[in-house]
Amino acid sequence: MKYYAYYPGCSMEATGAPVEKAIHAIAKPLDIELMELEDWTCCGSSPFSGVDKVKAMAITARVLAQAEKTGLDLVTPCSSCYTILREANELMKEDHKLAWQVHEALVSVGLSYNGTVNIRHIVEVIYNDVGLEALAAKVKRPLTGLKVACYHGCQQVRPDYGFDDSELPNWLDNMAKSLGAEPVNFPLKARCCGSSLVISETGMAIDLIHKLLQNAQDNGAQCIVSTTCPLCHTALDAYQSQVNSQFKTKYNLPVLAISQFIAIALGLDEKAAALDYNVVSAKKLLAPYFSGKASLAKAESAT
């Protein structure tokens, strides 16, 4: 069992429910223990950087200061939080004035931050700490034959973190493969969904989401497997009906977060995989796998 400090981020408490519930369901089977930070507050995020950068960094620093007390790696599933937490960590090392300003504010409430926290995306933790082999070994319900488009989104891989490719990443593809599925070619897998402006520039964001859905479907995907970012997942899943009304399309493409996808492959039930929370239902598509018919058909064709 490996222990991590866990920072879900605000969206996980609402729109991110399907992603989050599945994360908690798969943690134990994957031998990881996510210890949620006590009394955490928002990470600050990019909209706040557009209001006041120093304040935004101070908000982020409170999270980092709390995490530092645990002595554990800080894991987050939200790509937006991940980017902001990492940025704050780096900036406070480079920019001494900023570090001092933030330090003074933290000290005034009895906190301090020494820059020692290692910030990690949960996808990277599953990829590196659990590993593809261990993941494959735990599969009880292989998703054989399922054609999936793996959506990494932008902030899981950018700015450049120096591990998965920042423009054509393939970690989710490799994970989906070790669960038995068939990742399709998906050139827009790390292009932006526009989620940060979906409230104020709705039309523009819907246009970006439309392009992603189109690209996935044109390449033969039966569903999208998305990163654990609740914002990416909601954009593709919950806003799909808005795409359909704006573009007169008929997309009905289930979007499963990788946490849900893993839960299904590990043999957990629909409840653990939080399938009821998806706006575009994946139940029909997955029925053959839950009834065992899909693997049977595959076994027959193999003999």
Add this chain to the structure above:
Amino acid sequence: MINGKTTFLNEVASIPACDKINECVQCGVCSGSCTTAEHWEYPPRKIIAMVRSGMKDEVLNSNSIWYCVSCYLCTARCPRNIKPANIMHALEAIALKEGYKPPTKTTTMYRSFANSIEKNGRIYEFGFMLDYFLKTNPFAALKMLPLAVNLLKHKRMPLLPKSVKGKDQLNKIFHNITTGGSR
């Protein structure tokens, strides 16, 4: 840093992560990469050039920078490590602080977002959206209704904020950082 005067360029360069703006070689990679460039009157490269020529009003009265969706393609590709995305957000912050009124609703959205954090300690999604639509165009909210209903139906949109103990501490941090001398 012409004669050490507080120029627009100095103002921008003093914001965290924006100090390299003067090393931009105007190659245009950021503009060519930008996810939303088609909407920008002045794309990122041009904005940077305008900041360096002191065209403050033109930059801050334009809606261009407000189309930045933080996709970081510019930042990942910039050959000089300029961090254009950060510069765009820094310009947004200056525009808000100095009372510019660019023709965009994103200014209001950002304020609603920041208010939600200050009030609740976390983003309370339903409250934040409601606040934004009431301040801009309540009728536009009608378009969002099917989405809200879908999210409600699937238990993804709690109608009440969660009370977070850490919010008082967060507000003290806010307060102390503003009074502790901002840049």
